[in-house]
Amino acid sequence: MNGSRRDFLKVSALSGVGLTLLGFDLAPAYAQLRELKMARASETRSTCPYCSVSCGVIIYTIGDKAKNVTPQVIHVEGDPDHPINRGTLCPKGASLEQDIMNPRRLMKPQVRRPGSDHWEDIPWSQAYDEIARWTKKTRDASFIEKDAQGRTINRCEGIAWTGGCTDTNEFNYLVVKTMRSLGLTYIENQARV
Amino acid sequence: MTNGWIDIKNTDMMLIMGGNPAENHPCGFKWVIEAKKTRNAKLIVVDPRFTRTAAISDLFLQIRAGSDIAFLGGLINYALQNNRIAKDYLLHYSSAALLVNEGFKLPEDGFYSGFDPASQSYDRTTWNYAVGNTSGKPVAAPTGPPGHLPTPFPVPLMPEKVAYDLTLQHPLCIFQLLKRQYSRYTPEMVERITGIPKEQFLKAADLFTSGRKDGDMKKVATVIYAVGWTQHTSGTQIIRTAAILQLLLGNVGRAGGGVNALRGHSNIQGATDMAGVFDSLPGYLKVPVPGDTDFKTYIERITPLTVKPAGWESFNYYSNTPKFAVSFLKAMYGPSATKENDWAFHYLPKVDRNFAWTQIWDNMFRGSVKGMFAFGMNGVAIGPDSQKNIEALKKADWLVVGEIYPDETSEFWKSPGITTEEMTQINTTVYRLPAAGFAEKDGTFVNSARWLQWKNVALPLPGEAKLDQEILATIFLKVRELYKKEGGKFPDPILNAWWPYTVPHNPSLAELAKEINGKALADLTDPKTAQVIKAGQQLPGFSWLKADGTTLSGNWLYCGSWTEAGAMTQRRGTDDPSGLGLYPNWAWSWPANRRGMYNRASCDLEGKPWDPSRPQVWWDEGKQAWVGNDVPDFKADSPPKDHMGPFIMNQEGLGRLFAWLNDGPFPEQSCGQKTQDRSRQVRRSRRRLQRHLHHLQTHRALSLLDKEQPDERAAHSRSLRRDSGGTGERVGHQGQ
Numbered sequence: 001m002n003g004s005r006r007d008f009l010k011v012s013a014l015s016g017v018g019l020t021l022l023g024f025d026l027a028p029a030y031a032q033l034r035e036l037k038m039a040r041a042s043e044t045r046s047t048c049p050y051c052s053v054s055c056g057v058i059i060y061t062i063g064d065k066a067k068n069v070t071p072q073v074i075h076v077e078g079d080p081d082h083p084i085n086r087g088t089l090c091p092k093g094a095s096l097e098q099d100i101m102n103p104r105r106l107m108k109p110q111v112r113r114p115g116s117d118h119w120e121d122i123p124w125s126q127a128y129d130e131i132a133r134w135t136k137k138t139r140d141a142s143f144i145e146k147d148a149q150g151r152t153i154n155r156c157e158g159i160a161w162t163g164g165c166t167d168t169n170e171f172n173y174l175v176v177k178t179m180r181s182l183g184l185t186y187i188e189n190q191a192r193v
Numbered sequence: 194m195t196n197g198w199i200d201i202k203n204t205d206m207m208l209i210m211g212g213n214p215a216e217n218h219p220c221g222f223k224w225v226i227e228a229k230k231t232r233n234a235k236l237i238v239v240d241p242r243f244t245r246t247a248a249i250s251d252l253f254l255q256i257r258a259g260s261d262i263a264f265l266g267g268l269i270n271y272a273l274q275n276n277r278i279a280k281d282y283l284l285h286y287s288s289a290a291l292l293v294n295e296g297f298k299l300p301e302d303g304f305y306s307g308f309d310p311a312s313q314s315y316d317r318t319t320w321n322y323a324v325g326n327t328s329g330k331p332v333a334a335p336t337g338p339p340g341h342l343p344t345p346f347p348v349p350l351m352p353e354k355v356a357y358d359l360t361l362q363h364p365l366c367i368f369q370l371l372k373r374q375y376s377r378y379t380p381e382m383v384e385r386i387t388g389i390p391k392e393q394f395l396k397a398a399d400l401f402t403s404g405r406k407d408g409d410m411k412k413v414a415t416v417i418y419a420v421g422w423t424q425h426t427s428g429t430q431i432i433r434t435a436a437i438l439q440l441l442l443g444n445v446g447r448a449g450g451g452v453n454a455l456r457g458h459s460n461i462q463g464a465t466d467m468a469g470v471f472d473s474l475p476g477y478l479k480v481p482v483p484g485d486t487d488f489k490t491y492i493e494r495i496t497p498l499t500v501k502p503a504g505w506e507s508f509n510y511y512s513n514t515p516k517f518a519v520s521f522l523k524a525m526y527g528p529s530a531t532k533e534n535d536w537a538f539h540y541l542p543k544v545d546r547n548f549a550w551t552q553i554w555d556n557m558f559r560g561s562v563k564g565m566f567a568f569g570m571n572g573v574a575i576g577p578d579s580q581k582n583i584e585a586l587k588k589a590d591w592l593v594v595g596e597i598y599p600d601e602t603s604e605f606w607k608s609p610g611i612t613t614e615e616m617t618q619i620n621t622t623v624y625r626l627p628a629a630g631f632a633e634k635d636g637t638f639v640n641s642a643r644w645l646q647w648k649n650v651a652l653p654l655p656g657e658a659k660l661d662q663e664i665l666a667t668i669f670l671k672v673r674e675l676y677k678k679e680g681g682k683f684p685d686p687i688l689n690a691w692w693p694y695t696v697p698h699n700p701s702l703a704e705l706a707k708e709i710n711g712k713a714l715a716d717l718t719d720p721k722t723a724q725v726i727k728a729g730q731q732l733p734g735f736s737w738l739k740a741d742g743t744t745l746s747g748n749w750l751y752c753g754s755w756t757e758a759g760a761m762t763q764r765r766g767t768d769d770p771s772g773l774g775l776y777p778n779w780a781w782s783w784p785a786n787r788r789g790m791y792n793r794a795s796c797d798l799e800g801k802p803w804d805p806s807r808p809q810v811w812w813d814e815g816k817q818a819w820v821g822n823d824v825p826d827f828k829a830d831s832p833p834k835d836h837m838g839p840f841i842m843n844q845e846g847l848g849r850l851f852a853w854l855n856d857g858p859f860p861e862q863s864c865g866q867k868t869q870d871r872s873r874q875v876r877r878s879r880r881r882l883q884r885h886l887h888h889l890q891t892h893r894a895l896s897l898l899d900k901e902q903p904d905e906r907a908a909h910s911r912s913l914r915r916d917s918g919g920t921g922e923r924v925g926h927q928g929q
Contacts, residue, residue: 044651045765047638049631052456053198053221054640059632059651071652073632078220081767083776084198084642090219099630100652104598106627107656112606114620117613124657127624132671134591134622136681138564139672143682147545151483154683155542160553160562163469164569165458168636169645170705171661172460172467173747175568176475177525178669180541181686185480185548186562189469191461192550193575 037062037074045079048093049166055093056082059100073100135159139182156183165190195451195790196415197642197782199774202227203449203807206414208401210239210261211421211431212455215246221455221641222246224774225417228449237397239264239389240421252397257388261422263862265434267383268398270375272441277402279410279443284359286794286839287440287848289368291502292323292356297365299374305857318349320851320858323365325354325503348853351844357502367851371437374859386862405442410803413449414442420457430860433852437860440848446794446826446839448773448807456641459631463639466750466783471548475709475748478518480544488535492518500844506837507846508828515740516749523745524708527691532742540686550576557585568595568628568661573602583608587619595628595664627658634660636702637754637762639783645754646780647706647762663699670698706762707731710755711738711746731757734785754781761786771822773807785824793819793827793839794848800833 041060048055056079063069076096080087089096109127110119122130142158161179163172172189179187201207201224214222226249228234238250239261247253256264272278283289296319298306307316361368380391380398387394404412416439422431436445436452444450456462468475478495485491496514501507522536530537554572556562558581565572565586573582579601586592586605594603601608603625606616632651639645654660669690676684693708694700710731717726717737726737735752738744746752754761766778775788782788789795792809796802800812800819810821812833819825831837838846851858 042651044632044649046632046648046651047459047646049459049638051218051221052458052461052641053218054459054638054644054646055220056646061652073652081765083767083769083774083779084224084640085220086223088220088223093220096632100632102598105630105655105658106596106598106625107658108627109657110625112603112621112623112625114622115617117607117616119625122624124659127626128667128671130622131591131593131624131668132675134564135668135672136675136679138590140681142561142563145683147483147543149483151486151543152539153483153543153545154539154686155544157556157561158563160557160565162550162553162565162567162570162572163464164571165461165464166631166638167460167464167469167569167661168634168702169460169463169467169639169751170636170702170709171568171665172464172469173475173705173709174662174665174700176468177690177747178665179566180474181525181690182669182672183542183683183686185471185542185544186553186556187469187471187548188550188553189464190458190570190575191464191469 041074048096050092053084055085055089057089057093057096073097143183154183155185159184160186163189194453194641194643195445196453197788198224200448200789201225201415202231202774204228204415205232205234205404205412205449206401207234207236207417209236209246209417212417212419213244213246214455215249216244218455235400237401252400254389254393254397259425260387260862261431262427262434262860263378263383263386264389265438266375266378266862267380267394268401269438269441270378271398272402273372273375277405278441279405280408281798282443283441285798288845288850290357290359290361291367292358292363292365293367293370293851294319294321294323295365299370300857300861314855317853320853321349322351322355324352325356351500353500354503355500371850371859402442410443413447414444415450415453417453417455419455429854430856434860437850440850445848446791447803448789448795448809454641460638462641462643466639467748471544475521476517476750478521481541483543483545485543488538491538497844501846506831506835507844508837508841509844510841516738519740519742520711520738520744520746520749523742524747525691526689527693529689554582554585557589560588563590565589566593567602571600571602573605574600586621589621591622593624595626595661597628597630626664627656628664629654629658629660637706642782644780644782645751645762647760660699662702666700667698706760707755709747709751711744711752713744715743717743731755750783753785773822775823787824787826789823791826791839792823793825798833
């Protein structure tokens with residue numbers, strides 16, 4: 001890419017100066033007109049979470065540095081520096097803004113109790129306590145230390161972990177550390193399916 | 194991928210099968226177009242459907258689903274019959290010249306030698322290399338893909354010295370066996386099985402192998418595939434057939450060549466590397482089995498010994514397995530993993546059977562799996578049988594879902610068809626925890642080209658959502674607290690899991706990434722260069738790993754990704770000095786920032802590139818070292834005259850034309866599980882159709898009320914809308 005967006009803005013502003021010859025100064029008006037929302041956005045380099053090409057994307061956010069303002073993603077576009085996608089995105093990737101800022105996003109921890117037909121809100125701390133209790137109960141009930149031949153197997157057969165395809169490597173490593181330590185062997189991922 | 198996305202631009206010939214990258218990987222597919230435009234590369238697409246990829250192909254063949262091995266086997270036969278093979282490559286870089294045991298028999302009557310009807314499996318004793326002239330003692334040698342489980346008949350011990358015949362004439366040399374095996378795959382047979390007319394097949398075979406006309410080695414062809422191959426019960430054998438074909442043509446290890454899995458999602462490759470599946474540990478280390486009564490037994494079982502023809506060399510890189518395994522256990526259990534306690538080996542659960550995806554649901558259905566964590570994974574919506582997964586979840590005690598959207602798994606208890614009354618009978622407690630979207634967390638994804646790319650946090654979490662790692666760490670620490678307080682079954686691994694994180698309940702992904710890379714636990718010195726790594730420093734690469742507990746690394750394969758110089762995965766260098774699209778300073782590629790795997794094979798026996806216009810690596814006589822545009826995938830100082838095999842991850846150092854898969858050393862087109870299940874499927878789909886027709890009839894009754902809309906389809910959609918409270922009129926109109 002020759003010339004950045006900012007260069008373009010500068011040129012636009014200069015051409016406004018030329019118009020002072022008309023007897024009135026249009027420059028401030030032009031300047032204001034050209035002060036696009038994008039120009040004051042933060043640019044964050046990220047990776048598209050959809051397919052395995054892993055296109056580079058730039059996420060434009062505003063309000064992320066101000067107090068009492070909800071940060072907004074205003075635009076997502078392909079990263080022109082990225083060697084593979086070179087600024088392009090497919091239609092799915094181009095709509096990433098709607099994946100990030102989506103009214104359907106889950107906002108609170110919830111629980112569905114046995115026999116219930118609805119979700120209830122639950123505080124995080126209570127959810128953690130209950131899940132930890134379930135985990136221990138099921139593990140203790142299903143843990144096998146030795147197999148029929150008396151060989152050590154130290155396995156918990158009552159709990160399964162299923163992981164997804166947008167879990168990061170670092171998170172997946174933490175899964176190995178915690179779940180194998182609990183004795184889980186039912187550890188599977190989208191990588192299998 | 195053995196190669197990478199951008200590397201596709203270097204090819205002369207493409208075979209895309211079992212994938213539709215034009216639609217499913219559009220921004221990677223541009224490199225296919227680039228190859229067509231700049232190199233006049235040809236594209237052959239073989240698919241049951243005329244896809245958008247097929248639409249821009251030079252040749253499209255419509256194949257009967259599931260007959261891929263017949264087609265590829267036909268290509269192998271064509272290449273062999275017409276001498277369109279890479280002779281030197283085959284002779285010195287593949288196992289073509291090695292001899293097999295005398296008792297071995299090809300499946301001319303339907304079975305390879307050693308079939309045991311009782312266990313419906315093969316005794317593979319005869320599937321072995323023949324013993325060579327010098328020192329023929331067999332060596333203990335696990336083979337096959339990492340993580341393979343014990344079978345009734347284990348893989349045979351291979352001889353330390355293998356017999357071979359460089360004239361390729363011996364009737365038991367692998368080349369001759371291969372030739373005989375695929376001689377049955379005639380164009381006529383291909384037509385009969387795949388449904389591809391003989392003329393079309395011959396046209397494709399001629400085109401695909403045209404690069405090897407007259408023994409020319411300059412041109413390169415690539416094979417590109419996706420789940421259209423992998424999601425078969427015979428998927429492994431389909432891919433092996435492609436690998437054999439590419440070895441025959443001398444296309445593996447070369448720019449524009451290779452066998453390239455497109456992979457599906459953003460971090461499927463990473464999840465596989467990081468052992469997201471039950472039968473491996475990070476970096477493709479094999480899982481322990483009950484027979485591994487101590488660490489020594491385990492290591493001896495999983496560390497392959499060198500097997501090779503006398504006079505040849507083999508690097509056998511997996512002989513370093515003990516270093517990888519000890520470093521992994523040190524990362525898992527830190528100071529609690531000591532030489533005295535076998536590096537806490539027994540903290541790891543032992544695997545003795547299949548614990549894969551379908552088994553989880555099956556055993557939950559049968560009542561032995563009581564609890565499930567699903568993080569970013571919608572198990573009800575994917576996989577072969579949603580209804581069964583819903584039934585299974587009804588029987589579980591608890592389910593914890595970490596998600597960013599409501600999904601079918603967390604709402605299985607109110608899936609379509611379940612009444613409020615029925616819900617009272619479902620006793621599963623479901624927790625749905627709001628997690629972080631990709632833009633709210635950092636960390637790395639690995640793409641199909643094996644690039645680890647770090648992404649940055651763009652905005653804070655919405656509402657009460659939390660980072661995935663915070664949720665997981667907090668749950669684990671709470672469980673640990675309970676075990677500390679109350680005791681319980683074998684609490685040692687839980688209490689001793691190494692937890693050095695600054696904020697224990699919320700470890701940063703950067704800290705985890707550093708731990709995955711690994712660091713020195715004592716001062717280390719490289720005896721050759723006298724370079725010193727101080728205790729506590731990040732390791733520069735996996736060659737530094739030690740089996741004595743002085744290093745730790747969560748995944749040896751990623752060692753080098755976060756060194757003392759910082760996160761290699763965050764690099765953004767856009768330079769590509771070779772023009773081959775390697776981009777060595779962009780992010781980081783495993784292993785060792787190598788962009789093309791097996792690249793020693795891109796050179797001839799003297800170490801000169803087969804195609805000087807696409808030089809990847811070469812032997813520098815002056816420096817007495819392998820150098821080049823890419824990181825050499827080879828022992829850096831092994832001169833060509835030593836005849837070391839380029840496939841350094843195999844014991845023989847050679848590309849395997851003959852391998853130890855459960856159902857045969859050479860792939861064979863068979864009806865497979867799929868056809869066996871066919872009759873069952875037909876019955877099931879017939880039942881479904883009946884239900885559907887019943888449904889239509891019910892709604893036809895409704896449609897009769899509305900004379901203006903005689904069209905059944907419109908009536909159907911209208912009545913559906915009516916059921917959900919919409920206005921039938923408007924939808925009915927749209928339905929036309």
